[in-house]
Amino acid sequence: MAALTARRGPVASTSTKSSAPLHVENHFQPHYPYRLNFYDTPPQFDVTLEQFESWGLDRLRILAEIESSFVRNRAFEELKGIVNTQQKKYLTLNSNTAINADKDAERKKDHVSHFVLRLAFCRSEDLRRRFIKAEMALFKVRWETDDPKEREEFLKARAFGWGDVSDAEKAELEPHLKACLNPKQLQYFPQEKYYKVPWSRVPDLVHGRRVYLRAGAAYVPSREQSSIVFQQFQADLEEAMEMTARALPRMDEDRLTPILDHLSKGFLAGVASEYSAPESGESVTADMIDGLAKKHFPLCMRALHEHLRKESHLRHQGRLQYGLFLKIVGLSIEEALAFWRKAFSGKMSDEKFTKEHLYNIKHNYGLVGKMANYPARSCQTILTTYPPGANEFHGCPYRHYSEDNLKTALQSMMGISSHDMQDVLSSVRTQHYHVACTRVYELTHGIRKGEGLGGGETVNHPNEYCQRSRELEKSKNAAAADDAMKID
Amino acid sequence: MAANDVAMATEQQADPKSPEVMSAFYSRLYPFKSLYTWLSHTPVPISTKDAGVPKSSTNWTHREFAFTLQNDAYLRYNSFQEVDDLKKQIMRLIPSRFEIGAVYNARPKDKKTLPASALQPLRRELVFDIDMTDYDAIRTCCTGGAICRRCWAFISAAVSVLDTTLRRDFGYQLLLWVYSGRRGIHCWVSDESAMVLTDDQRRAIMGWLEVVKGGKDMVKKVNVRVAGGLPPSLQSSLDILNENHFMPIVLEDQDCFGSRQGWETLLELLPDREVVSNLRKKWEDEDEDDYSSKEQSISERRWNDLRREVKAVAKGSTRRAALMAAMEDIVLQYTYPRIDAEVTKHRNHLLKAPFCIHPSTGRVCVPVDPKMVKDFVPEDVPTVGQLLGELDALGTKTEDPSTLNWEHTSLKPYVDMMDEHNRRILQAERERKQAENRKDMSW
Numbered sequence: 001m002a003a004l005t006a007r008r009g010p011v012a013s014t015s016t017k018s019s020a021p022l023h024v025e026n027h028f029q030p031h032y033p034y035r036l037n038f039y040d041t042p043p044q045f046d047v048t049l050e051q052f053e054s055w056g057l058d059r060l061r062i063l064a065e066i067e068s069s070f071v072r073n074r075a076f077e078e079l080k081g082i083v084n085t086q087q088k089k090y091l092t093l094n095s096n097t098a099i100n101a102d103k104d105a106e107r108k109k110d111h112v113s114h115f116v117l118r119l120a121f122c123r124s125e126d127l128r129r130r131f132i133k134a135e136m137a138l139f140k141v142r143w144e145t146d147d148p149k150e151r152e153e154f155l156k157a158r159a160f161g162w163g164d165v166s167d168a169e170k171a172e173l174e175p176h177l178k179a180c181l182n183p184k185q186l187q188y189f190p191q192e193k194y195y196k197v198p199w200s201r202v203p204d205l206v207h208g209r210r211v212y213l214r215a216g217a218a219y220v221p222s223r224e225q226s227s228i229v230f231q232q233f234q235a236d237l238e239e240a241m242e243m244t245a246r247a248l249p250r251m252d253e254d255r256l257t258p259i260l261d262h263l264s265k266g267f268l269a270g271v272a273s274e275y276s277a278p279e280s281g282e283s284v285t286a287d288m289i290d291g292l293a294k295k296h297f298p299l300c301m302r303a304l305h306e307h308l309r310k311e312s313h314l315r316h317q318g319r320l321q322y323g324l325f326l327k328i329v330g331l332s333i334e335e336a337l338a339f340w341r342k343a344f345s346g347k348m349s350d351e352k353f354t355k356e357h358l359y360n361i362k363h364n365y366g367l368v369g370k371m372a373n374y375p376a377r378s379c380q381t382i383l384t385t386y387p388p389g390a391n392e393f394h395g396c397p398y399r400h401y402s403e404d405n406l407k408t409a410l411q412s413m414m415g416i417s418s419h420d421m422q423d424v425l426s427s428v429r430t431q432h433y434h435v436a437c438t439r440v441y442e443l444t445h446g447i448r449k450g451e452g453l454g455g456g457e458t459v460n461h462p463n464e465y466c467q468r469s470r471e472l473e474k475s476k477n478a479a480a481a482d483d484a485m486k487i488d
Numbered sequence: 489m490a491a492n493d494v495a496m497a498t499e500q501q502a503d504p505k506s507p508e509v510m511s512a513f514y515s516r517l518y519p520f521k522s523l524y525t526w527l528s529h530t531p532v533p534i535s536t537k538d539a540g541v542p543k544s545s546t547n548w549t550h551r552e553f554a555f556t557l558q559n560d561a562y563l564r565y566n567s568f569q570e571v572d573d574l575k576k577q578i579m580r581l582i583p584s585r586f587e588i589g590a591v592y593n594a595r596p597k598d599k600k601t602l603p604a605s606a607l608q609p610l611r612r613e614l615v616f617d618i619d620m621t622d623y624d625a626i627r628t629c630c631t632g633g634a635i636c637r638r639c640w641a642f643i644s645a646a647v648s649v650l651d652t653t654l655r656r657d658f659g660y661q662l663l664l665w666v667y668s669g670r671r672g673i674h675c676w677v678s679d680e681s682a683m684v685l686t687d688d689q690r691r692a693i694m695g696w697l698e699v700v701k702g703g704k705d706m707v708k709k710v711n712v713r714v715a716g717g718l719p720p721s722l723q724s725s726l727d728i729l730n731e732n733h734f735m736p737i738v739l740e741d742q743d744c745f746g747s748r749q750g751w752e753t754l755l756e757l758l759p760d761r762e763v764v765s766n767l768r769k770k771w772e773d774e775d776e777d778d779y780s781s782k783e784q785s786i787s788e789r790r791w792n793d794l795r796r797e798v799k800a801v802a803k804g805s806t807r808r809a810a811l812m813a814a815m816e817d818i819v820l821q822y823t824y825p826r827i828d829a830e831v832t833k834h835r836n837h838l839l840k841a842p843f844c845i846h847p848s849t850g851r852v853c854v855p856v857d858p859k860m861v862k863d864f865v866p867e868d869v870p871t872v873g874q875l876l877g878e879l880d881a882l883g884t885k886t887e888d889p890s891t892l893n894w895e896h897t898s899l900k901p902y903v904d905m906m907d908e909h910n911r912r913i914l915q916a917e918r919e920r921k922q923a924e925n926r927k928d929m930s931w
């Protein structure tokens with residue numbers, strides 16, 4: 001994949017410091033002395049196309065959870081917990097003290113994936129803003145969980161342009177500096193080291209009047225250093241993203257474009273996952289679907305089901321979306337044929353069904369045609385591809401329905417009260433459809449707000465929604481059974 | 489007819505809403521060249537046809553102008569290649585006023601041909617807007633759109649505090665204060681470091697400056713203390729207000745605690761039940777005539793009553809500290825600048841250009857010297873009618889009246905003030921360029 005670097009290099013080179021990309025073999029392992037990274041220099045080594053995509057996707061999963069935490073107004077501590085869990089799954093970063101870890105490999109993945117997503121998200125103002133906000137949060141979480149000693153070394157290694165405040169100046173300004181401290185902080189004043197930075201580097205501290213200002217210089221105690229670092233991280237990233245955006249049209253790497261498209265769409269949908277593993281392996285029969293739909297299906301599938309029952313018909317995209325979903329729910333090919341044959345029987349002869357639909361259903365199951373085992377559509381696919389036309393009922397109701405229709409659907413199918421409706425609709429209005437869907441899951445399952453599918457996770461696949469709902473029911477039944485035993 | 493009479497006659501007829509009047513104003517009086525230098529940070533090109541004359545900077549060509557037409561239509565996203573192009577468009581549209589926006593990453597007039605949201609504001613003067621309507625709850629002389637010499641004193645206090653703070657804390661030097669034509673004042677900061685501030689940073693400045701907060705229902709509008717004390721910057725502002733403004737404005741002239749409603753509000757701002765009940769008893773029984781016959785204003789006496797009560801509380805006690813703090817907060821609440829935060833926070837916010845005519849008063853939005861703001865009298869600001877009258881009067885004595893312009897009218901000292909400010913901008917620009925060159929050389 002040497003050609004990839006050669007061509008991508010200049011594009012990813014958002015820093016003025018970067019020189020021509022270095023040509024190194026694929027097994028080259030760069031060395032990263034620190035866990036934290038300011039991403040000043042783009043990767044100067046080869047990565048495979050597969051790494052390019054899968055690493056980007058892994059980082060995206062974390063950023064998507066961060067963004068959905070913002071939307072749900074999670075406290076920073078809560079966000080920190082979620083990010084740490086997600087990082088362990090997708091993007092581990094061990095500190096230097098960890099012995100049995102390939103730290104350089106972890107950090108290389110972190111480095112590369114950051115630059116992959118820069119490319120994917122530099123393309124619109126909105127994406128840039130959201131990406132920077134999420135990356136900022138990720139950096140803050142890592143900063144706070146970093147080993148203080150390693151953090152200090154990391155800071156020393158990078159020139160921030162902070163001016164030292166001499167002891168004489170500190171003494172001269174003592175009353176002013178002290179007036180910015182609360183009583184708890186006052187006792188540390190004698191040891192406190194102060195830095196002088198242009199005030200615009202520490203807008204947060206200025207906004208809260210937490211520093212002393214003189215002629216444009218902010219006098220920042222070392223305790224507030226993190227504030228300067230975060231601001232610098234954000235300012236640098238903003239600038240770099242704009243430069244990348246300007247450079248991007250020159251990119252002629254057509255192998256990357258679809259990957260980047262895919263990644264940025266994934267962020268818009270709030271997710272980036274394919275849910276293709278069949279559920280628990282237990283089989284579901286055609287006559288169980290009505291019951292399952294009422295209790296466990298997300299609104300998109302519930303709506304398709306209701307329409308199918310009412311009209312004895314679904315158009316092509318609706319059949320695909322619903323059919324693949326049912327396959328993953330556990331409907332075998334035999335049961336699927338039985339289900340669809342019966343569902344269409346109200347308006348269609350058996351003969352016509354066999355002629356027109358049998359092949360397609362088998363195709364969904366990979367039994368004919370390309371023989372591919374098609375995965376069910378993820379929220380991302382549903383949200384961003386095949387928008388429904390007139391008389392079509394597939395897609396994501398949160399995104400594709402009018403507000404009136406959505407309200408009616410939520411009331412009649414999901415039993416959402418008018419009291420809770422606003423909560424759901426406000427997420428819809430800000431285009432956070434996955435958050436709206438997650439909220440409905442919480443409301444219909446009697447789950448505390450913010451818990452999501454469990455541990456704060458957001459809905460990103462209809463089958464995941466359904467599976468979690470069924471698991472929840474099972475554990476409740478088990479608990480009830482336990483209780484029943486205890487009575488005697 | 490004597491020249492003076494002509495002037496009088498024209499003044500009386502001059503309706504700032506009439507297109508003829510405004511057309512004459514823009515063509516004969518508006519100082520377009522000064523506006524150009526002020527916004528572009530470059531001198532006006534002698535002639536654009538001359539070889540070697542640099543093109544207008546993007547500070548000018550990518551700058552948004554918005555026009556309010558006589559029929560109140562509002563046209564945004566205009567931009568111009570040269571200063572003459574702006575003048576031509578203004579002569580064509582005869583707007584009742586026009587506003588200045590940000591410098592964008594592309595020409596604002598191309599907005600329609602650019603991809604959605606491609607047009608982004610990059611640079612903009614840091615601006616502040618102080619409007620008398622925000623003082624309606626405390627001024628006793630006028631309400632609404634009205635303003636007089638007396639309530640101007642609030643603006644004057646605001647200007648001296650804000651001007652000092654922006655220079656002292658933020659180090660800005662290129663501040664232009666402009667009367668808004670009716671009841672307020674604007675401040676435009678042209679320092680390079682101010683031009684490049686992001687919206688976040690502008691918001692941070694507002695956080696630093698904003699002291700009086702909360703709507704009508706909130707009695708105590710000042711809550712800025714850290715562990716009981718005032719941050720250093722606000723302490724300095726308080727000193728200015730205590731020394732020069734609170735007593736003459738609030739106590740003497742406006743007599744803010746004279747009416748029952750006035751002193752009830754004062755009592756509500758005091759955190760001490762005992763002091764409040766003592767004062768209430770005293771003030772309720774008082775015969776107001778008794779008070780006003782004396783040399784002191786009623787408010788001044790009541791403020792002194794309050795001081796006496798506070799002095800009676802044990803020195804060093806927390807009660808006394810709380811009362812002292814409350815008195816300081818009252819000074820801030822009544823005299824600290826009340827800034828319209830939204831105007832400052834966003835780079836793409838538009839603000840009326842200097843030297844426009846206020847459509848209802850006919851007065852010119854003239855620059856104001858912050859050192860002399862105390863003596864500024866809104867009623868003395870020339871109106872469009874007066875200025876055109878002056879020109880007409882001179883015209884009868886001059887061979888070629890078309891050579892007459894603002895230099896021959898009472899607008900001159902104000903344009904001179906802006907030109908002086910522009911000289912400082914150009915000087916700063918030269919120094920900045922030199923410093924940049926030095927930096928380049930050192931590479």
Ligand SMILES: [Zn+2]
Nearest residue numbers: 629630636639
């Ligand atoms: Zn007044």
